[in-house]
Amino acid sequence: MRRLILSAFLLVLTVSEAFSQAAHVPLTSARAGINFFSPQQDIDIGNEAAHAAAKQLPLVRDARINQYVQAIAQRILDSSAVNRNRFLFHVVNSPEVQSVALPNGAIYLYRGLLALTSNDAQLAALIAHEISHIQYRHATAQLSRQLLVQAPTSLSTGFPMSEGWKDGLVKLGVVFGVNAPFLHYSPEQESEASAMTAKLLPIPVPG
Ligand SMILES: [Zn+2]
Secondary structure (H helix, E strand, O other), X not given: OOHHHXXXXXXXXXXXXXXXXXOOOOOOOOOOOOOOOOHHHHHHHHHHHHHHHHHHOOEOOXXXXXXXXXHHHHHHHHOOOOOHHHOEEEEEOOOOOOEEEOOOXXXXXXXXXXXXXXXXXXXXXXXXXXXXXXXXXXXXXXXHHHHHHHOHHHHOOOOOOOOOHHHHHHHOOOOOOOOOHHHOOOHHHHHHHHHHHHHHOOOOOOO
């Protein structure tokens, strides 16, 4: 999720069709593109990124806000087939209208983004959208695209599944912070995440 699509996204939230009852949706990607990484590498890369995020992002410590976000997230996780244990939710103390989903399951919702939501359903939609990016492994799909451009010959040797792949990525200039290019998703990935969002939501939209 990025700033530019937010207003359109919130508009969609008012369309009741997008708020079907929660379902156990198939959690595989049809359109995310080729992915050279393993699911374990999603965790490892996400953990690297989370280390960077811990240094980059000031978090909201207000227990009421964190508990509210957690409660909404829990309703989504409880009613879906996703592995709830991998997800961790943070509220970033910044007025930016922004959200970040790391491939290990860490989700960062910025205070500025939360301020634009006016009910539980809208917050649930934002959270479900980020969960969808993680489920579809969009970040490592983007990183795979990056490798295809930057290091196509290394892929023929089995990289990045080989030993030392992390050092290999660093040598290629891959950064793991919250502004990493691989955390910027393609329009196809955004629409794929939005389609799954509707299926994940347990909360019918009011009105
Ligand atoms: Zn998105």
